Amino acid sequence: MSLSLQLDASGDLKHFLTVEGLPYEMLVSILDTAESMTGVTVRSIKKVPLLRGKTIANLFFEPSTRTRTTFELAAKRLSADVLNIALDSAATLKGESLLDTLRNLEAMYVDMFVVRHSHSGTAHFIAQHVAPHIRVVNAGDGRHAHPTQALLDVFTIRRHKPDFGSLCVAIVGDILHSRVARSQIHALNILLTGEVRVIAPRTLLPVDVESFGVRVFYDLEDGLRDVDVVIMLRLQHERMQSGHLPSEYEYYHHYGLTRDRLQIAKPDALVMHPGPINRGVEMSSSVADSPQSVILEQVSHGIAIRMAVMSMALARTPTTP
Amino acid sequence: MSLSLQLDASGDLKHFLTVEGLPYEMLVSILDTAESMTGVTVRSIKKVPLLRGKTIANLFFEPSTRTRTTFELAAKRLSADVLNIALDSAATLKGESLLDTLRNLEAMYVDMFVVRHSHSGTAHFIAQHVAPHIRVVNAGDGRHAHPTQALLDVFTIRRHKPDFGSLCVAIVGDILHSRVARSQIHALNILLTGEVRVIAPRTLLPVDVESFGVRVFYDLEDGLRDVDVVIMLRLQHERMQSGHLPSEYEYYHHYGLTRDRLQIAKPDALVMHPGPINRGVEMSSSVADSPQSVILEQVSHGIAIRMAVMSMALARTPTTP
């Protein structure tokens, strides 16, 4: 299972694949480490020698300049050497040839794989098959998980509203297809968040959504009442074409966050979004740029969280055999 | 205006966007700093720790391996971390989405943007909108300016013929479409060059060219008489297709620099070109490779000028807020 795969015998972080099942103490320990990393990123010399001489390979089977860039920056600020390897997911999904690629990179003494793949479970699969001294970080796999995104989100919330037990957090949008939402819900539940809501049309909700430990709302205005944090999900254009949604205009009409609707939430409610925003689809520009928006803080914290996860996972690696 | 945008309250370099309006002292100060940087590039260890821990993002909206490479090398030799970001100019020109991209990179604690764009004014636009601690360097925008190229050109001239007041410099070729020529003319005028000439067919001259403070020649041989420096511009193949020019052969016949024609200039006249040369179009191979050619020196000095501009602009940055 994930848990034993992620932690080693002494309970330290080995791989970082999913938020699901992560012990409360480990999750808080990552957030605390990220807190110290934010200190590095605002110094004049934004670099620490923690991972000097380590090699981190970004294995991106699906393109994502944005996520790759944050991992690359995080690695460089830890003084690691970074190798960007773009892989064709079709060519390497035939298990055996993917394994051959991994074996070769291992043989080049790569210390960590940061994996992005359109198929759920790829990072797990890789973690199960790498040599014992190699570390794996999941940078998003299919609909399954995007754990560093979820951690930067709860890190951002904690900096503003640290008492999770008293918070009501609403996640709005395409829950059905979102690895981000899945990871966020796990993280918020582990932190014993007072209430976690999901707000979406029925067509964008998984059938078993209630079992996630969330309260479901189909109406945005109902769902926003008294919330402390509103997390808007990015709407993928593909969903419109596949018939899950009528049009961007319709979506915005029913689920777009406007200034007026935001006033239904608590007066100091935070507005969050994993980016990049579709302005006028998920929210109005006035909301995106309002003082309540912490969307750019999320980007900054993404560097700190990735530095934390990378340095913790590589802290105790044995020297290669 | 550009001036207040480029210099801070104490007159130090903040952004480097254009040569136009640059105070004489600042231009000389950049050349002097570049002089000390040439010392770094010939040492056995070609690296100084001036920008260690700084992150420089190359934002190239139009491809240019050559210019990007020189900026990348300059940044690495200053010990900065470099991020190469290829951007689709079509997708990001809708102001808002360009700004969102910038805000995101700012949030990742990037310290400097090196910007290349096919639209005039993009680097200015970015400099006007970035956070106060971010620095912007223009690596070429539309027909407007290519200021580091112009500075490496006058730097190269100064190393051979430092008394600008007594010099006659001729710029030959497609003045109309050349951001390089515009920036060169500004730099030469700021340095109080004795005479600046432009030599070109009428179809390749702007209508208001006389207002640039240059003497205009339509005939190459007339224009070359007694010049100390001949700067040949690169001929873009697109010009031929657009009807501005009959053919490469015709162009070379009238405006190509040959051994014979070069003899009309002063005996020790320098031959310059921003590269890459079209041999047999702008000049003959014998001229390109002659002892009077300082074309490869220009390339070397390009590294020194970029190191100077980057280190000066980032010398006094406040720590990020």
Place this chain on the structure above:
Amino acid sequence: MSLSLQLDASGDLKHFLTVEGLPYEMLVSILDTAESMTGVTVRSIKKVPLLRGKTIANLFFEPSTRTRTTFELAAKRLSADVLNIALDSAATLKGESLLDTLRNLEAMYVDMFVVRHSHSGTAHFIAQHVAPHIRVVNAGDGRHAHPTQALLDVFTIRRHKPDFGSLCVAIVGDILHSRVARSQIHALNILLTGEVRVIAPRTLLPVDVESFGVRVFYDLEDGLRDVDVVIMLRLQHERMQSGHLPSEYEYYHHYGLTRDRLQIAKPDALVMHPGPINRGVEMSSSVADSPQSVILEQVSHGIAIRMAVMSMALARTPTTP
């Protein structure tokens, strides 16, 4: 000739272009240096400052992520700055424009070119034309040579079976088109290997193959008898289409290394392959993953050999003029 091109007046390594004609002492010296480099790659901090401040440009005129990656990692572990330059072989093969590209990179104070090209002799041509302080390493040129591959192969053999005089080594597959095989044969002969065999169908053997100093077998089972090392070459898919071979299935049937056939060789025979393996074409998966296979060791040793060659070639470079 190659020899005088590769070694300087005092017999030190200048360029590394081919194994052919390399003195025994130099070959052993590279292997010994690589031995010390393997120590670096297994340390916790896999980095030595040997090439700090040096700039190494990977000039890849034909794409090869795998080889480029190993050179890039080797350079970074020596603390060099790396520049990856993808070049279009068509555009730059007109001698003059290739030279202009080289002159420009020289002017940027690049210290070493690592060259990969589909035309035999390109690395030699470049070495003949670069400035005296520049070093060139051949990363594969046409059908001619792939010298770092051959050296990592004999390095891998030496670690297991150091007494070359008593060894029988068989190279199996497409000898005709293989730069790897050519370089391996030279290296094995310089090390005075007891017997070098080539095993291939007539259509995949050069007409003058006997002159290489090898014993020729057309039948795999005959050729495998009593060998200490079996080197399987990669089969290029293009060969099938060009009519050199009937089909992959046919090839495997006659020349594929299976468990049964491997038993014809000595019981402790090593199985080698330059990678990436076509499982079920050159060999069965059971052979590729068997304890006799040292294929992944070859990959690791590739880093050490490249670190050795790069550091030796750049050890004594004069400072740029």
